[in-house]
């Protein structure tokens with residue numbers, strides 16, 4: 054079978070990781086990446102010897118890009134033309150504009166969490182609704198928190214049925230290097246219910262979900278606490294068995310030194326993971342506890358890398374490369390080295 058040709062629009066925090074992810078999929082070909090300016094990530098691409106071809110999505114910036122030594126392989130249209138599917142990781146709202154181009158050129162596209170749901174035919178998660186994405190033209194991924202949260206809730210749901218979840222999200226306020234967010238030292242409340250709980254219900258309508266979100270001035274990952282009301286009562290051992298079997302959930306222990314989000318980031322770097330990226334969410338063993346008939350636990354969400362596997366799943370569904378969730382997610386996991 055010919056390799057599926059993929060392009061990435063927007064070479065920022067998510068886009069550069071999508072490019073890495075696609076390059077690792079042996080049944081896909083990364084045609085190139087597009088951005089609008091010589092950003093730090095684009096300068097890094099040049100210094101790395103241009104492992105991917107670069108396309109300019111803003112013609113008026115050609116001189117600036119050339120001055121920064123960026124070799125330009127063509128326009129965004131030139132990139133889209135050569136691709137079967139585009140991964141759009143531009144800033145929120147830009148994807149909706151780019152969609153007009155993808156539609157005009159008859160190409161498939163996968164949008165990220167910052168776009169409105171209306172941008173896509175299906176709001177997609179590789180584990181929760183893979184089959185809904187089959188053959189669709191436009192898919193939208195869930196945000197980083199929702200992606201990780203749904204992995205855990207869907208695994209419990211398939212094993213024992215989930216009626217209700219209540220979550221608290223302790224949200225990192227910025228990505229590393231985001232100077233535009235300011236030098237902060239404060240916590241900030243969001244209005245309830247958090248969009249992640251609402252999004253979970255859009256993808257898993259049989260689960261009653263709600264939640265509260267607190268922004269925190271840290272950059273290395275979010276933590277979500279989940280209280281899940283399951284149809285069949287489960288204890289810590291059952292929970293460890295169900296969530297521990299999920300390829301994209303890693304169980305860690307406070308006892309072993311995983312004290313919080315920063316421990317996981319450091320561990321990923323110490324393992325030599327590119328950019329310190331973990332594709333798995335982490336479940337803290339010692340956080341799992343019963344509250345009456347409910348089960349409560351805490352997970353860590355590596356916001357920069359968590360959505361990469363589900364994006365690969367979205368390509369597989371849209372291009373009908375595999376026809377079931379099990380086969381599609383297993384292929385992604387294999388190529389990304391997720392055990």
Ligand SMILES: NC(=O)c1ccc[n+]([C@@H]2O[C@H](COP(=O)([O-])OP(=O)(O)OC[C@H]3O[C@@H](n4cnc5c(N)ncnc54)[C@H](O)[C@@H]3O)[C@@H](O)[C@H]2O)c1
Nearest residue numbers: 063064065066067088089110142143144165166167197356
């Ligand atoms: N950062 C995270 O933790 C995170 C996690 C999950 C999902 N997301 C979502 O991913 C999307 C991208 O977020 P990000 O954090 O990577 O943003 P970012 O600002 O790091 O990257 C966006 C890139 O798109 C480029 N761009 C802007 N307009 C463009 C255009 N017309 N054509 C091509 N490139 C263009 C920008 O120059 C920039 O390099 C958003 O929808 C966001 O909500 C972000």
